[in-house]
Amino acid sequence: xxxxxxxxxxxxxxxxxxxxxxxxxxxxxxxxxxxxxxxxxxxxxxxxxxxxxxxxxxxxxxxxxxxxxxxxxxxxxxxxxxxxxxxxxxxxxxxxxxxxxxxxxxxxxxxxxxxxxxxxxxxxxxxxxxxxxxxxxxxxxxxxxxxxxxxxxxxxxxxxxxxxxxxxxxxxxxxxxxxxxxxxxxxxxxxxxxxxxxxxxxxxxxxxxxxxxxxxxxxxxxxxxxxxxxxxxxxxxxx
Amino acid sequence: xxxxxxxxxxxxxxxxxxxxxxxxxxxxxxxxxxxxxxxxxxxxxxxxxxxxxxxxxxxxxxxxxxxxxxxxxxxxxxxxxxxxxxxxxxxxxxxxxxxxxxxxxxxxxxxxxxxxxxxxxxxxxxxxxxxxxxxxxxxxxxxxxxxxxxxxxxxxxxxxxxxxxxxxxxxxxxxxxxxxxxxxxxxxxxxxxxxxxxxxxxxxxxxxxxxxxxxxxxxxxxxxxxxxxxxxxxxxxxxxxxxxxxxxxxxxxxxxxxxxxxxxxxxxxxxxxxxxxxxxxxxxxxxxxxxxxxxxxxxxxx
Numbered sequence: 454x455x456x457x458x459x460x461x462x463x464x465x466x467x468x469x470x471x472x473x474x475x476x477x478x479x480x481x482x483x484x485x486x487x488x489x490x491x492x493x494x495x496x497x498x499x500x501x502x503x504x505x506x507x508x509x510x511x512x513x514x515x516x517x518x519x520x521x522x523x524x525x526x527x528x529x530x531x532x533x534x535x536x537x538x539x540x541x542x543x544x545x546x547x548x549x550x551x552x553x554x555x556x557x558x559x560x561x562x563x564x565x566x567x568x569x570x571x572x573x574x575x576x577x578x579x580x581x582x583x584x585x586x587x588x589x590x591x592x593x594x595x596x597x598x599x600x601x602x603x604x605x606x607x608x609x610x611x612x613x614x615x616x617x618x619x620x621x622x623x624x625x626x627x628x629x630x631x632x633x634x635x636x637x638x639x640x641x642x643x644x645x646x647x648x649x650x651x652x653x654x655x656x657x658x659x660x661x662x663x664x665x666x667x668x669x670x671x672x673x674x675x676x677x678x679x680x681x682x683x684x685x686x687x688x689x690x691x692x
Numbered sequence: 693x694x695x696x697x698x699x700x701x702x703x704x705x706x707x708x709x710x711x712x713x714x715x716x717x718x719x720x721x722x723x724x725x726x727x728x729x730x731x732x733x734x735x736x737x738x739x740x741x742x743x744x745x746x747x748x749x750x751x752x753x754x755x756x757x758x759x760x761x762x763x764x765x766x767x768x769x770x771x772x773x774x775x776x777x778x779x780x781x782x783x784x785x786x787x788x789x790x791x792x793x794x795x796x797x798x799x800x801x802x803x804x805x806x807x808x809x810x811x812x813x814x815x816x817x818x819x820x821x822x823x824x825x826x827x828x829x830x831x832x833x834x835x836x837x838x839x840x841x842x843x844x845x846x847x848x849x850x851x852x853x854x855x856x857x858x859x860x861x862x863x864x865x866x867x868x869x870x871x872x873x874x875x876x877x878x879x880x881x882x883x884x885x886x887x888x889x890x891x892x893x894x895x896x897x898x899x900x901x902x903x904x905x906x907x908x909x910x911x912x913x914x915x916x917x918x919x920x921x922x923x924x925x926x927x928x929x930x931x932x933x934x935x936x937x938x939x940x941x942x943x944x945x946x947x948x949x950x951x952x953x954x955x956x957x958x959x960x961x962x963x964x965x966x967x968x969x970x971x972x973x974x975x976x977x978x979x980x981x982x983x984x985x986x987x988x989x990x991x992x993x994x
Contacts (some may be wrong), residue, residue, distance in 0.1 A: 489963070493754055493756060494755065494756075494757060494758055494759055494910055494959075494963060495752070495754050495759055495962075496963060518754070519754075535965070571921065580762065589989075609826040621928070655749050655750070655753050656749065656751070656753070656900075657719075657749040658752040658759060658761065658959075658962045658963075659715075659962040659963075659965070661721050661724070661725075661965055662717065662721040663715060663716055663717045663722060663961060663962065663965070664714065664715055664717075664735075664752075664761070664763065664962050665714075665717075665746060665751070665763045665766045666751050666752040666761055666763060666962075667749065667751070667752070668745075668746060668749065668751070668766055669749055669765075670745065674745075675745050675746065675766060680721065
């Protein structure tokens, strides 16, 4: 599917936002796109942050050659992307008071989820973890959805100083949705007895289930992060 | 009207395009993108007698003009494949199937062949003696002419379907391996499997793949594959299925001029799920451009 890049904005020194315009199928929160990168062979899996009928928004952290090349694309570029892929979050399993815990570039898929939870009449609390104020992003977007947003930074330069999981203690919640570094998600899982859905990442080739390139062991056998995930229930994961 | 039919011995295919084993699972995922019945055949996921979880992640890595994989033959095992995956596949695909079979001993190969050949849709047994991602088997059989011949003979003793040995490019002289397989009774050959490769992550100062090494595939290996198909078809008299980096209708036809009777498409499916469909739809135009009426008329260049 060919999209037109209509926006490419820096959100922090390492994080940027791309808006792709073009018709696409209906999206569930937590699904992702396989984005073709000029000059590279494999597509890059990128979570879908927001979407409407004719656009999708990707919020991306520059970590390597692929994400660097995408950041260099000028507006008006044609972008080849397969989407939506993966199973995504099941918002219908959320209680009335879901807790969303995101670390760094794990936050983008939680923004789309947050919007859906609010549309379902839920009252989400969002915990955003960053290392420092200078690399924070998306907090304004969560606030503008009208939900309870709490921020932590490792150096205390924004919000509460410490780990994002420290913020969980003061929260009243009945279900958990999380995306971020694996160690952070494990800390979330270890800290709660509430049902939780956790979104993982893995190096992928196809992104649609054919190659087994991203399979990982789970309590219910080998699962493909791309097609069986990227979202897994906490009890299914071998932490 | 262009004629795309090709023959692999007694097996006739509507066209030469076959998604390669390991890039199309058991068909279900590609069927979400197009009607599988447009394909000439389909070589399903490499199957072993016992189920396998495969290697640890990461299993894939970016390469110039291609990728590395070290999946390691993750598969549900021959019995489960015969009872579940093949039944589902036959609802989606109604053409001759290629059963890709791997093992760690002669007995493994023989038992998996006995299970999988019972399905009437399986037209060809593609015996993988070239997987670079498993230890104590796989490629070890495909890099020694005596061992390659021994597996061929063992499989031929029980096979009731044509046996195509799938060869490794990771050898000094692929022609001698091909000859050993044919002398041992192989009905045909499939080549090439992936080229053993490696990437190192400079930030982590560690191999990118958890398995450290993996198989290189993609357009970067096409000239190597083409050369090996051309060398082998110059030396043996059985049908050869050519593969390795094939990504376009032009590549398919070039591979046939190297002597291949049919062509598998591998890594291209992973970067574009519609790759095989686009190639099949493009073949008549490319045939017209080069004055080819029937693909079966193509003769190996000297």
